[in-house]
Amino acid sequence: MVPERGDVMRYSGFRVLLEGLRGNRGWRPAWRKPDPKPAYDVVIIGGGGHGLSTAYYLAKNHGITNVAVLEKGWLGSGNIGRNTTIVRANYFLPGNSEFYSHSLKLWEKLERDLNYNVMHSQRGLINLFHSDGQRDAFARRGNAMLAQGDDAVLLDREGVRELLPYLDFDQTRFPIYGGLYHPRGGTARHDAVAWGYARAADQRGVDLIENCEVTGIDIDQGRVTGVQTTRGAIRAKKVAIVVAGRSSQVAAMAGLRLPIESHILQAFVTEGLKPCIDHVVSFGMGHFYISQSDKGGLVFGGDLDFYASYAARGNLPMVEHVMEAGMTLMPMIGRAKVLRSWGGIMDMSPDGSPIIDRAPVDGLFINCGWNYGGFKAVPASGRCLAHLMATGAPHKVAARFRLDRFATGHLLDEEGTGSQHNLH
Amino acid sequence: MRITCPCCGSRDRREFTYYGSDDYLRRPDADAAAQAWDDYLHNRDNPAGETRDLWYHDPCGTWVKVTRDTVTHAIHACEPVAGEAG
Numbered sequence: 001m002v003p004e005r006g007d008v009m010r011y012s013g014f015r016v017l018l019e020g021l022r023g024n025r026g027w028r029p030a031w032r033k034p035d036p037k038p039a040y041d042v043v044i045i046g047g048g049g050h051g052l053s054t055a056y057y058l059a060k061n062h063g064i065t066n067v068a069v070l071e072k073g074w075l076g077s078g079n080i081g082r083n084t085t086i087v088r089a090n091y092f093l094p095g096n097s098e099f100y101s102h103s104l105k106l107w108e109k110l111e112r113d114l115n116y117n118v119m120h121s122q123r124g125l126i127n128l129f130h131s132d133g134q135r136d137a138f139a140r141r142g143n144a145m146l147a148q149g150d151d152a153v154l155l156d157r158e159g160v161r162e163l164l165p166y167l168d169f170d171q172t173r174f175p176i177y178g179g180l181y182h183p184r185g186g187t188a189r190h191d192a193v194a195w196g197y198a199r200a201a202d203q204r205g206v207d208l209i210e211n212c213e214v215t216g217i218d219i220d221q222g223r224v225t226g227v228q229t230t231r232g233a234i235r236a237k238k239v240a241i242v243v244a245g246r247s248s249q250v251a252a253m254a255g256l257r258l259p260i261e262s263h264i265l266q267a268f269v270t271e272g273l274k275p276c277i278d279h280v281v282s283f284g285m286g287h288f289y290i291s292q293s294d295k296g297g298l299v300f301g302g303d304l305d306f307y308a309s310y311a312a313r314g315n316l317p318m319v320e321h322v323m324e325a326g327m328t329l330m331p332m333i334g335r336a337k338v339l340r341s342w343g344g345i346m347d348m349s350p351d352g353s354p355i356i357d358r359a360p361v362d363g364l365f366i367n368c369g370w371n372y373g374g375f376k377a378v379p380a381s382g383r384c385l386a387h388l389m390a391t392g393a394p395h396k397v398a399a400r401f402r403l404d405r406f407a408t409g410h411l412l413d414e415e416g417t418g419s420q421h422n423l424h
Numbered sequence: 425m426r427i428t429c430p431c432c433g434s435r436d437r438r439e440f441t442y443y444g445s446d447d448y449l450r451r452p453d454a455d456a457a458a459q460a461w462d463d464y465l466h467n468r469d470n471p472a473g474e475t476r477d478l479w480y481h482d483p484c485g486t487w488v489k490v491t492r493d494t495v496t497h498a499i500h501a502c503e504p505v506a507g508e509a510g
Contacts, residue, residue, distance in 0.1 A: 257467045259466040259468070261444065307477070311495055317437060350465070406465070407458060419465075419466075422444045
């Protein structure tokens with residue numbers, strides 16, 4: 001049975017108990033399956049984390065509920081379900097720092113806000129360093145995090161040993177000097193984030209339309225008027241492109257050529273183990289990071305395969321590299337069996353930072369370029385795009401995520417490596 | 425993935441360094457408009473399907489223009505860049 005609008009079931013511990021006693025016959029689908037209407041005030045292309053959260057904040061913060069989210073597959077079928085679920089606010093540059101800080105604050109009240117268990121777990125994140133120079137760089141980053149109002153603790157070698165006794169501290173290539181500890185960092189259940197936003201947006205009247213691929217963007221005299229889809233034409237006053245992984249293809253429908261190159265980032269998960277890794281551990285020198293899911297699997301990943309690709313799977317050289325890095329850092333994982341590996345399609349921007357801006361077509365907006373970091377940004381990204389679409393002005397924490405910053409030189413080069421595609 | 429180096433034949437992908445789209449072969453004139461330089465350096469067609477990009481064969485120092493499919497990772501053609509770049 002598909003619920004009607006306004007027919008809202010609140011989730012709670014009491015509800016779980018009650019339904020358990022009643023044989024779980026009372027649960028209903030979490031959102032409706034409406035057919036598209038001929039016209040909406042706002043059409044959002046892309047039913048992933050960012051698109052769904054944009055719809056939710058349009059409805060909740062701005063009272064704009066005549067909204068459709070168009071998804072070519074099923075809700076949450078893209079990168080929201082392909083990431084390694086890490087949530088953190090440990091950025092350095094003005095522009096990024098306040099944005100991710102804002103996002104983490106939204107995460108911290110997200111479950112109450114959505115009435116949905118996204119399993120947000122602030123288990124702490126530790127970035128390891130391996131030289132005096134790296135320690136200085138991390139001290140500087142930690143100070144930037146503190147100045148932003150977030151938390152950071154610089155751990156020495158013994159401090160890291162207390163939290164992560166299982167690391168190989170005496171490896172000769174990258175001896176562990178210490179780590180930057182971000183206690184409020186952690187993980188969340190990635191699919192649940194999409195489902196929670198979907199359900200909450202649906203309850204506020206947003207139409208979530210699945211199996212509806214956009215095939216064209218209608219533009220009349222420099223102004224967007226709607227979209228063509230596999231389920232017919234839909235008129236709209238405003239349209240947002242929120243399709244990281246396919247941004248270049250959808251933007252091309254509006255005649256735009258984006259500063260984006262798509263790359264593959266691989267991730268891996270092992271069989272379920274008893275709890276052994278209590279934090280998120282990041283080993284930057286080896287391009288390796290790891291956490292343990294609540295189900296027990298070790299979830300880990302590495303660096304890009306480093307060539308443009310839409311294959312959603314990687315090649316073996318990077319698999320080998322990631323396994324080597326993991327074994328270098330924590331030999332104890334060597335006997336865990338890897339169950340699955342997969343790849344996500346990353347929108348890589350030249351400076352490694354995202355874009356939330358108007359497109360050069362009236363009424364058209366674009367949210368893309370999330371590089372490796374889109375998951376933790378989901379709440380603030382939707383909030384800021386909703387603010388931009390509703391008020392016409394960028395949200396103050398996302399004002400620097402401009403589409404034209406590569407032409408004007410206002411780059412956000414967090415890694416300090418430059419602003420060309422082959423550098424990130 | 426294996427790439428055919430025009431000098432050395434079919435080699436493992438690990439011997440190559442990826443540089444990016446073959447847009448880099450179409451460098452604007454020094455006095456071209458800022459828009460042309462922005463397009464050259466930053467904006468990309470980024471096709472899902474057939475693409476042409478530049479790879480450097482580290483052992484022999486040959487630049488290779490590779491025509492390949494970004495969805496299947498199939499390699500269709502490998503040509504030397506030498507003699508083509510303007």
